[in-house]
Each structure stands twice: as C-alpha cells, then as structure tokens.
Amino acid sequence: MAIPSAEEQLKFLSNIQRILDEGSFVATYKFALILSLADYAVKYGDDDGEPLHLTSRDIAEGFIQYYWRQAIPFAHGDACSDLKHSTGSQPFVFRRIGELHLAFNGSLSTARRNLLLWDTLIKDVASTIAKMPLWKLQVVGRSPLSFLYQQHGAGNHIDLLPGVVYNFRRFYDLIRNLVQGAWTGHVRRINRNILGEADLADFLFGAERTLQPGLRTLLRDIQSDNCFYCDRQLREAVEIDHFVPWARYPIDLGHNFVLAHATCNRSKRDFLAAQHHLERWQRRNQDCGAFLGREFDAHGILHNITATERIAFWAYDQAEGSQSNLWHQNNIVQPIEISWRQILGSRMETREGQEICVPPRPPGTP
Secondary structure, X not given: OOOOOHHHHHHHHHHHHHHHHHOXXXXXXXXXXXXXXXXXXXXXXXXXXXXEEEEHHHHHHHHHHHXXXXXXXXXXXXXXEOOOOEOOOOOHHHHHHHHHHHHOOOOHHHHHHOHHHHHHHHHHHHHHHHHOHHHOOOEEOOEEOOOOOOOOOOOOEEXXXXXXXXXXXXXXXXXXXXXXXXXXXXXXXXXXXXXXXXOHHHHHHOOOOOOOOOHHHHHHHHOOOEOOOOOOEOOOOEEEEEOXXXXXXXXXXXXXXXXXXXXXXXXXXOOOEOHHHHHHHHHHHHHHHHHHHHHHHHHOOOOOHHHHHHHHHHHHHHHHHOOOEEEEEOOEEEEOOOHHHHHHHHHHHHHHOOOOOOOOOOOOOO
C-alpha cells in the first residue's frame, strides 16, 4: 500500500481543521476521540499506509486516560471549582471516570487492578463512544466528511482508511496541538466565569501532577544514585524526567521515567536524547525491565514496556524524517544519526520474536 501523496497529506490536515472549525461541539467527546485515534495509530500502527481495524473498546482506553487527568477540581486563586465539559449537563463519561477517580484517590493504576470495576468502566465508555462521537465526528454541517473511516452511522468498530494511520503518525504533534488548542478553547468558553486568565491548557493536558510515591527511590536505586544523563552523583536538586518527552507524546508509563539533575533536565527540555543516552535507556530496560515491571506493580505505577518501546521508535523515526537535532549535554545538540535504528531496531526485532513479550496489538493496554 503506497503512502499518501503530499496532496493527500495536506487534504487530511485540512479535513482535521474543518472538523475543529465547522463541526458541532456540545461536549468534549470529539476532541478526545481524535486524540485517542492518533494515540492508537502511534502505539499500534505502522507507516505502510495500510488500514487499521479497531473497536470502540480499543478507543475507550484513550478516553479514560485523557479525562482521568481532568477529573479533579480546577484550582484558581484561592478557590477550587468543578469545570463544565459540556454546554449541557456534565457528560456521562466524565462523571463515570470522576466517580472512579474519587473512589481510588486518583490512582489510575489501582483502578485498573480492580478488574470488575475497570471492565465495567471500559464497557460504559465504549458504549458511549459507539452511540455518540464515533458517528458524529465526521459530520460537518449536515454532510459526512468520511476521510478517517467509512461513515456507517452505527456500530462499535471502524476501519481507519488507507493512509490515515500514516498521517496520524506523521503529523501527530501538529494534530495534538490543534486538537488540544480547540479543546482548551471550548472548555474556556463554557467556563469563562471561573477561569479568567488561568493556565487551563496545563491543567487539561499537562504531565501527571502527582507521581506515585516510591518512584524516585526506585530510580535512585536502579541508577546507583547517579544522574541518568551526566552519570554524576545525585547531590543537587533532582527531577523525574520523561525520557521520551511529554511534549512529543504524553506517555506516563514507568519504563519511560529516568532520574536526573534538575540542570540536566532543564537543559534537555523537549529534545529527544542523543544516541548514547538512548543506548543506556534501552540497555536499562532490557536488563532490568522485568524487575522494574514488578516494582512498578508494587508501587501502583502504570507500565507497558512494549508500548513504551514502540512510542520511542516512532519518536526517533519522526526525528530522523525531519532531520531533528538530539540533545547531547548542557546546551549541546547534535544531528540525529541512523545508529538509533540499531539501538532500538534490534531490541524491537528481538522482542517481536518472543511471542510472550509482544502480543499482537493488545487491546486495553496503555
């Protein structure tokens, strides 16, 4: 299957923009749907232009992760308020997620371990997706704009059309910025009496505000009390860093975390790390991945090493395609080299050769 032409890629972006500009938005479901489809394409798709089959249950996982971060009162000044996420009553999905957020003290990993409640939530969210945004997303005015999947009008499964997965992966950052901007604007408009000039975008889409207790100590132990990047002892201010930056892909999975000096973390910013850092990160996850997984489970930290590796591969592949610089140290950056493919590629091939490690597109995994 040929990848989309430059004209087809531009048309895809234009259609995304049309949905955001001309579509009817009562609740925020459509925003969550676009982002969930893009996330799924990055985790489980390829750049071969082929279509991709998925169900509303597959999409439900993404919905929950986006709304989970938003299911707390918004602090503004000396007050806290529950934000409205619809021009009418609070959306059903948001209320259901809010109930579990409260019941499990905000711990998504703990909620997931309660299999009965978690499966019920997935079913409720999947059912809502199939009834509401799935078949309304591509309707602009009264006309269907079927560029993502065929507009059947009903059902709980779709097939992303040829080229759609490629476009979601190729333009992920741009699409995420467009959708998050529109989502933020929608919530701001229906909560203008509360928000003022508050930083709403960070509240809705920022990195996890409270990392699980024990993560810092675990990373200190696994790194022998040294900074992951400069390898010097952790004496100064210390921060938990997303190895694949949150700004490039919102991934709060355990194997993506490293411990670093605040100065190193601030210097790295939103760059991808250079090849020697990538090799160390890959080797750590290869040698200690199983141990870390057990510790993450014990501390209630979400993890999925296969998804983390696929996202890292996608991020570096995108960086190579755009000839991006990688962060080396301090304020030094260097051009990306093809050696990253040997670092991640060999690991991916090894894992894909082990059926236990890499199940085919596992539904319901983060």
